[in-house]
Amino acid sequence: MSLQEKVIVFAAGxxxxxxxxxxxxxxxxxxxxxxxxxxxPGVVAxxxxxxxxxxxxxxxxxxxASGDSAPAQLxxxxxPLDLNTATAAxxxxxxxxxxxxxERILDYRAEIGGFSTVEQLLEVRGxxxxxxxxxxxxxxxxx
Numbered sequence: 001m002s003l004q005e006k007v008i009v010f011a012a013g014x015x016x017x018x019x020x021x022x023x024x025x026x027x028x029x030x031x032x033x034x035x036x037x038x039x040x041p042g043v044v045a046x047x048x049x050x051x052x053x054x055x056x057x058x059x060x061x062x063x064x065a066s067g068d069s070a071p072a073q074l075x076x077x078x079x080p081l082d083l084n085t086a087t088a089a090x091x092x093x094x095x096x097x098x099x100x101x102x103e104r105i106l107d108y109r110a111e112i113g114g115f116s117t118v119e120q121l122l123e124v125r126g127x128x129x130x131x132x133x134x135x136x137x138x139x140x141x142x143x
Contacts, residue, residue: 080140083115094135101126115141
């Protein structure tokens with residue numbers, strides 16, 4: 001194989017590698033929300049900037065949160081959720097948070113006397129960077 005052929009094969013390999021990396025990033029690289037909360041079904045903007053309300057819960061989430069149907073108080077959930085006041089049922093509305101993880105969050109909150117940053121969720125067993133990225137825009141810590 002001549003030097004010119006080797007250079008062509010190398011360049012083709014680099015182009016292939018870059019295109020795979022770009023495709024992967026396009027498919028999986030966006031952990032943040034790509035549109036405003038208010039554009040999601042059942043979510044409306046609240047009275048204060050950055051505050052959102054959930055009009056109705058999807059049937060699956062409602063069933064997980066309460067067994068059969070969504071309690072009235074869950075239909076009035078305001079986003080972003082305050083980690084220091086959220087109930088287990090409210091936490092379960094968040095993506096990737098089920099009953100067990102919601103209880104771990106509440107237990108950890110009680111243990112430390114309240115969250116001071118959202119990043120403290122990483123200290124809860126079962127929450128890693130990906131899960132934190134999925135909920136980061138949906139939760140806050142109010143002092």
